[in-house]
Amino acid sequence: xxxxxxxxxxxxxxxxxxxxxxxxxxxxxxxxxxxxxxxxxxxxxxxxxxxxxxxxxxxxxxxxxxxxxxxxxxxxxxxxxxxxxxxxxxxxxxxxxxxxxxxxxxxxxxxxxxxxxxxxxxxxxxxxxxxxxxxxxxxxxxxxxxxxxxxxxxxxxxxxxxxxxxxxxxxxxxxxxxxxxxxxxxxxxxxxxx
Amino acid sequence: xxxxxxxxxxxxxxxxxxxxxxxxxxxxxxxxxxxxxxxxxxxxxxxxxxxxxxxxxxxxxxxxxxxxxxxxxxxxxxxxxxxxxxxxxxxxxxxxxxxxxxxxxxxxxxxxxxxxxxxxxxxxxxxxxxxxxxxx
Numbered sequence: 001x002x003x004x005x006x007x008x009x010x011x012x013x014x015x016x017x018x019x020x021x022x023x024x025x026x027x028x029x030x031x032x033x034x035x036x037x038x039x040x041x042x043x044x045x046x047x048x049x050x051x052x053x054x055x056x057x058x059x060x061x062x063x064x065x066x067x068x069x070x071x072x073x074x075x076x077x078x079x080x081x082x083x084x085x086x087x088x089x090x091x092x093x094x095x096x097x098x099x100x101x102x103x104x105x106x107x108x109x110x111x112x113x114x115x116x117x118x119x120x121x122x123x124x125x126x127x128x129x130x131x132x133x134x135x136x137x138x139x140x141x142x143x144x145x146x147x148x149x150x151x152x153x154x155x156x157x158x159x160x161x162x163x164x165x166x167x168x169x170x171x172x173x174x175x176x177x178x179x180x181x182x183x184x185x186x187x188x189x190x191x192x193x194x
Numbered sequence: 195x196x197x198x199x200x201x202x203x204x205x206x207x208x209x210x211x212x213x214x215x216x217x218x219x220x221x222x223x224x225x226x227x228x229x230x231x232x233x234x235x236x237x238x239x240x241x242x243x244x245x246x247x248x249x250x251x252x253x254x255x256x257x258x259x260x261x262x263x264x265x266x267x268x269x270x271x272x273x274x275x276x277x278x279x280x281x282x283x284x285x286x287x288x289x290x291x292x293x294x295x296x297x298x299x300x301x302x303x304x305x306x307x308x309x310x311x312x313x314x315x316x317x318x319x320x321x322x323x324x325x326x327x328x329x330x
Contacts, residue, residue, distance in 0.1 A: 065274050066279055093305040097301065161278075166277065
């Protein structure tokens with residue numbers, strides 16, 4: 001009887017810990033996983049000297065009022081919609097000269113999250129968007145919302161951050177396309193350790 | 195020899211901070227205004243200041259002014275009220291890149307008049323506001 005009890009308890013403990021280790025939300029392992037997948041399967045972030053004219057134009061035009069969000073963060077259909085509605089871009093006029101608009105649309109569509117292999121976290125954002133939707137707000141996609149659900153609102157509202165759309169305020173390597181947890185530093189709070 | 199030196203020295207003082215192509219754009223605006231108003235005597239930085247600093251119900255349905263993002267002091271940096279992103283100073287004296295590209299000038303005038311005034315700026319308004327910015 002004692003042996004059976006001992007064996008079954010041990011089995012339960014082993015099964016239990018295996019389950020916990022396999023849990024996707026166990027952030028310590030997850031951040032390493034992201035780092036690895038970013039390094040190994042990613043379309044490499046081009047060095048400044050290797051940047052195409054379209055990429056440079058994108059950074060300049062679409063990074064003048066906010067961070068130039070990586071094209072990989074949204075699907076093609078979202079970028080097409082975005083570029084057709086620049087006269088009312090989140091409430092402001094962001095219209096471009098026709099030539100630039102065409103160039104940038106083609107750049108965005110070619111590099112969208114559903115147009116080519118992308119790092120896991122970008123793929124998850126795009127995969128979490130229903131096929132019938134073409135959202136313009138990255139921060140309202142299901143995966144994004146899930147990933148940011150534990151952040152106290154006051155961290156976002158503070159003047160150093162101001163908005164959830166201000167990625168690089170907390171994700172210190174966002175401009176380089178790296179959103180891994182290890183590079184998060186929230187102003188007036190610090191690192192984020194789940 | 196003395197006259198030559200003097201001329202060279204005086205010539206080195208920039209009379210107009212805007213680049214030749216932006217100056218040409220201003221001239222074209224001048225011509226445009228003159229065509230519809232023969233009594234027009236020239237753009238005015240004071241009128242431009244009024245255009246720049248006054249508040250209006252803008253595109254987003256809120257009261258806004260050019261100074262909301264660009265700051266009242268044009269030699270200081272501004273901050274985008276929607277995104278929080280820092281904006282380099284608008285005054286050419288503080289930022290030599292300003293008023294250098296006619297493409298940029300046209301783009302921002304179009305967008306920002308729409309944002310603050312809910313319409314395009316008139317040739318007179320554009321000329322006045324550019325003259326105001328250029329004086330800073």
